[in-house]
Amino acid sequence: MAQKLPYKSLVQLDRNASAALYVQVCNAFIALITKGILQPSDMLPSSRTLAELIGVNRNTIKLAYEELVSQGWAEAVERKGIFVNSKLPTAASRPLPDAHLGPHEAFVWHNRFRNALPSKDLQKAGLAIDDGFPDVRLAPIDHLMREYRSLSRKFYGKNFLRYGSSAGSERLRISITNYLSNTRGLTVSPENVLITKGSQMGIYLAAHLLLGAGDTIATGISNYLLADETFREAGGNILRIPVDACGMDIDYLEKALATTSIKAVYIIPHHHLPTTVTLSSERRLKLLDLAKTHRFAIIEDDYDFDFHYDNKPYLPLASIDHNQNVIYIGSISKTFAPALRIGFMVGSTEFVRAAASLRELIDRQGDTLMEEAFSVMFDNGEVDRHFRKSLKIYKERRDLFCDILASDFEEEISFNVPEGGLGIWTTFSPDINLHKMSHEAGRKGLYIDDGDFYKNESYATNALRMGFASLNEAEILKALKTLKEVLPNAR
Amino acid sequence: MAQKLPYKSLVQLDRNASAALYVQVCNAFIALITKGILQPSDMLPSSRTLAELIGVNRNTIKLAYEELVSQGWAEAVERKGIFVNSKLPTAASRPLPDAHLGPHEAFVWHNRFRNALPSKDLQKAGLAIDDGFPDVRLAPIDHLMREYRSLSRKFYGKNFLRYGSSAGSERLRISITNYLSNTRGLTVSPENVLITKGSQMGIYLAAHLLLGAGDTIATGISNYLLADETFREAGGNILRIPVDACGMDIDYLEKALATTSIKAVYIIPHHHLPTTVTLSSERRLKLLDLAKTHRFAIIEDDYDFDFHYDNKPYLPLASIDHNQNVIYIGSISKTFAPALRIGFMVGSTEFVRAAASLRELIDRQGDTLMEEAFSVMFDNGEVDRHFRKSLKIYKERRDLFCDILASDFEEEISFNVPEGGLGIWTTFSPDINLHKMSHEAGRKGLYIDDGDFYKNESYATNALRMGFASLNEAEILKALKTLKEVLPNAR
Incomplete structure (x- = not known):
């Protein structure tokens, strides 16, 4: 009989918790019901009995029972008492796990990430x-905070807390077009720019728009691991191209194209990751010509553009491509601070619009307040000053x-x-x-x-x-x- | 002959641009070369001639030519002059588009987002x-800014700008476990919690881990559009289940399961979107039993939990599930401000670890500084005060x-x-x-x-x-x- 249950130990209350006592009592009974310890039509102890047993005011128990009834877990039968709702399905008594969630789940799924390398967490690394990675101590975080504060205090600034465009802040997209034009001779419109969370999101979006199951993408034989994993996650096969002191071997790629059809090439022409080599001018032009002939996309990851110590940096492929084959990806996180996730992706209007639609499914939109703050810092020269200084x-x-x-x-x-x-x-x-x-x-x-x-x-x-x-x-x-x-x- | 080109109009300089004049000259020549207007082995005008033609100091031209040579676009032949690098591939003269990027691109891809509804941008909407959506004017943004400032000034706070865990701030994961326990009677460990960018990212991650091409997921006949689109994007088929005044019709689902195998049910038991109905207690238990028997996952979207005006809110399915079939998704964005993208996903250790691996490919990690600031606001009661007030x-x-x-x-x-x-x-x-x-x-x-x-x-x-x-x-x-x-x- 339910009335003989050891309620004193089953209904444990925490008087320091922020949840009201009656809510705790109510939840304890829901747990007893859902675990099958209390079955449909079982009678609950009277409020007086339970109040004495667990040492609380009788009104607390009454409130808890009212709540159970209003939520449909229990029903009040006049002059008899409170009973577990007889219409609830009969639950087989379920085992009570020690902790609520263990390592494994009961449903069927295929964990294709079981062997993934854990991501590096350097926040507690010390030396x-x-x-x-950049030195976060150099990042002009005070300036960023000042812009945050200033924006969040303004009447119009509050509006940046509402839902905005999944393509990113319009103002930052304009600032980025100016920055790309001034630094890279890359002339585009704001409609060609999507604000991302770091360059990684640009790689992810491009991969998922370009690749379907079984499609092939060419990458360096040594390559940025997270890019490779992203292409595989999107269903792509990877065609490895050798990389020497002049960058990716484009002659090798040309020969491979005779027998293999590819959807895209992923390349970091400026400083190949990991080996840091720069793609030569000859190879740049040849790669662009191959893309035109074979109608594949070039995903140009240029996260490193702003750091060049001797010559002026090479212009990106995107700046010298006149056939719209290049999807250009850059990052501000890499130059400021990794945990401030801001980057951009440049492509045709149609490609950027599709990327914004996919991005909406991923996280709806970015942090507009941060995007607006960065826009101010681009426009007032703070970003440029930080680049020069660092x-x-x-x-x-x-x-x-x-x-x-x-x-x-x-x-x-x-x-x-x-x-x-x-x-x-x-x-x-x-x-x-x-x-x-x-x-x-x-x-x-x-x-x-x-x-x-x-x-x-x-x-x-x-x-x-x-x-x-x-x-x-x-x-x-x-x-x-x-x-x-x-x-x-x-x- | 290249020397007779109208350089005065081809090399346009902008004296107000932030790029140095010699860089502008250099980039103008790279454009002439890549467009095929200057061909391999063509001679460049002498620095004296060009300097006079376009009205700049001769040293500017010399610097530009040095840069062209060092990047491999040109070569210096002693006592003869500067020539376009003879080893560059011969480029057919390419048409020069008016704007650099137009609406369409040249590579082959399938735009499955062509008919997507544009996302709503309410930042300029006025009334x-x-x-x-929440009233962003009520959000305790001053408190958030204070925590930001305070963290960013501390020595240990700077470390939160470095790369961290793709599962999110450890401290916020602990704060969220306390909050879930106090408000929902849901007892989990920080290893069961992933910090997301709003509830949308929780839906996206769960969908991509659970569904492969052709897998079926059950949703309400009326449903949150972005969830449906996410399931389709992941390759899933949607099985529509009627929804009445007591929520999703679980008897209908049970009958469907006799002939259809499903990987998951997506449900908003608390207030179904769009019709706001609440799932009854009987149906809750029945759904959990079906999940146990048929080994499918329940994606419980509970973005709305904190807003309940009459009774206390129902406990989530996750709190009364003892079989680890529920993946629980919540949002802080919905209670604070949509553009502050913070949410969480709760599941088994293994599922959360896989979700963190997928999330790493998407955007590497969240904004740790914001996550830490929210953790402080959970712990000092600011979040709770905001919930009560709003x-x-x-x-x-x-x-x-x-x-x-x-x-x-x-x-x-x-x-x-x-x-x-x-x-x-x-x-x-x-x-x-x-x-x-x-x-x-x-x-x-x-x-x-x-x-x-x-x-x-x-x-x-x-x-x-x-x-x-x-x-x-x-x-x-x-x-x-x-x-x-x-x-x-x-x-």
């Missing part, structure tokens, strides 16, 4: 030789980092000084075990990668990228000193 | 009867709005007073043309929907949702007065 600092850091690598790691590490970007591609002598190195460095308080992120099914080398930009002079000295100490234990 | 205000607005609908629109509109949520499902008499009404209202400065958003291939009615929450008393009076004036012209 870290990262993949080539470029100067990063060049000094690159030089210092490379000098030490050359002098102190001559036997262990070979590398080329990168013309731009925030990382150095370092190849280790074969007797050094990068997993061991990463582990040993971690024990001494230094985060450094184990190189797995740069390998894929057709590319393996004893190498990794070393980011120099996020470390100041003292930190570079300390990090490389630690690395040097660790290497003998990594053989 | 609007929306779909049921709930009181929204109840008053609902009552006023419904009173006027009942008294002034008796002949034109039928509706039920919603128990919760921010919108009223209003059915118009058949002689009123909603497109005409929307158009006529727009002419009088009132935004109101035309009802298309609520129709689908198997559901059409002369109805729409009217949001009461985003309008204050004076605005409600004004909006409904305008609507009343407009209706005679909409027949």
Whole structure:
């Protein structure tokens, strides 16, 4: 009989919780009903009995019972009492798990991400030789906060908190067109620009619009891992193209096109990831001609454009393409701070409109207040000032980092000084075990990668990228000193 | 001969642009080369000649030529001059488009979003009867800004600008578990929580993990349009289930399961969108039992939980499910401000880990600084205070709005007073043309929907949702007065 249940232990109340006591009692009874401990038509204890048992005011119990009745879990029968709703389906007594949710679920699905590498979380890393990330301490976060505050206080600013366009803030799209024109000679209209959450969302959108199941996309034999995974997730097959000191081997691509039809090429012409090489002028023109002839798209990932230390940067493919084959992707996150997710994607009006429709299904829209704030900072020159300032600092850091690598790691590490970007591609002598190195460095308080992120099914080398930009002079000295100490234990 | 080209008009300089003059000259020549106007081995004019022609200092031209040579576009032949690189592929002279990018692109792709409804942009709407959105003027944006500022000034706060976990801020995941436990009796661990960009991203992630091409998902015959589109985009087929005053017809679903195998049910048990009905207790238990027997997932979209005016809200399915069949989705954007994109998804550890892997491909991670700021506001009670305050205000607005609908629109509109949520499902008499009404209202400065958003291939009615929450008393009076004036012209 339900009345003999040990309610004192079954109905546990937490007097410090923010939920009212009567709600806690009500929820406890719903749990007893849904677990099958109380069955349809079982009588509940009288409010007086229960109130005494669990030590609360009788009115609390009455309120709880009223709530159970109004929600349909219980029914009041006049002069008899309160009963579990007789119309509820009879529930077999269910086992009560210790924690509510365990590691596994009961429904059928195919987890194709079971073997995915966990994403790198550097927020608690301390001293870290990262993949080539910016120094967040240089980001003009005070200026950003000032614009946030200013916008959020204005009457019109409040409107930016409402639903907006899934293509992004109109004002930022205009600012970006000006910025692209001034820095890259790329003349487009705001309708050709979609504001994204970092360059990754640009890759994702382009991949899902271009690729269907079984479609082929060409990428470098070494390539940015998250791009490859995105293309596979979209259903694509990957055609690997060799990469040498002049970038992707476009002659190889041309030969492959004789037998293989492709939907797109994904390329980082400016500084190939991971090896940092730049695509030569000849290959640029040849790639554009192939795209025109074979009618494939070029996804040009140019997240690195703003960091170039010696020459002026090459113009992007998008700036010299006159046939609308290039989808151009850039990032502001990479130049400001990774956790401020802002980027852009440039394409034909139709392609951008389709990308905005897909983006609406993903997260509806971006954070308009942040987008507006960045627009102000583009327009008042703050973005430009930040680029110039950090470029100067990063060049000094690159030089210092490379000098030490050359002098102190001559036997262990070979590398080329990168013309731009925030990382150095370092190849280790074969007797050094990068997993061991990463582990040993971690024990001494230094985060450094184990190189797995740069390998894929057709590319393996004893190498990794070393980011120099996020470390100041003292930190570079300390990090490389630690690395040097660790290497003998990594053989 | 290249030397006879009209360089004065071909090399146009903008002295107000932020790009240096030599960069502009360099880019102009790259454009001439890539368009085929200058061919491989063509000689460039001497720096003296060109400097005079276009009226700049000769050193500017020299710098530009050096840049062209260093990038591989040109080559210097001693004692002869500067030539276009002879190794460049010969480019056929290409037509120069007026604007760089037009509406269409040259590559082959299938635009499955061509007929997508454009997303609603309410940021410039002025007076609007929306779909049921919060009043952004009530959002405690000053508090949010204060937490932002405070975090961004702290040494440890800067670390939140670095790359973090794609599952979201650990601290916010803990705050959300406490909030779910206190408000919904839902006891989970932070490993069961993924921070999303609003509830839409939860729907997107769940759909793409659960559905493959040709898989079936059951939804209400009337349903949230963006959810349906997301399921189709993921490759799913939609099985429509009738919805009555007690919510989705679970008996109908049970019969359908005899012949159709499904991967998931998408349901908004609390206030069905668009019609605002609540799923009854009997149907809740029956649905959970069916999920257990047939091993399908329940995607429970509970974006509306925090707004309930009469009873306490029903516990979510997730709180009474003891078989791990429910993926629970919620939103903070809907309670604070749509453009602040924060939501959460709750599931088994394995499902959440896979969702985090997929999310990494989409946008890498969320805005950690915002996530941390919201965590502070959950923990110090600010979120709770905002819920209570806005709930009181929204109840008053609902009552006023419904009173006027009942008294002034008796002949034109039928509706039920919603128990919760921010919108009223209003059915118009058949002689009123909603497109005409929307158009006529727009002419009088009132935004109101035309009802298309609520129709689908198997559901059409002369109805729409009217949001009461985003309008204050004076605005409600004004909006409904305008609507009343407009209706005679909409027949």
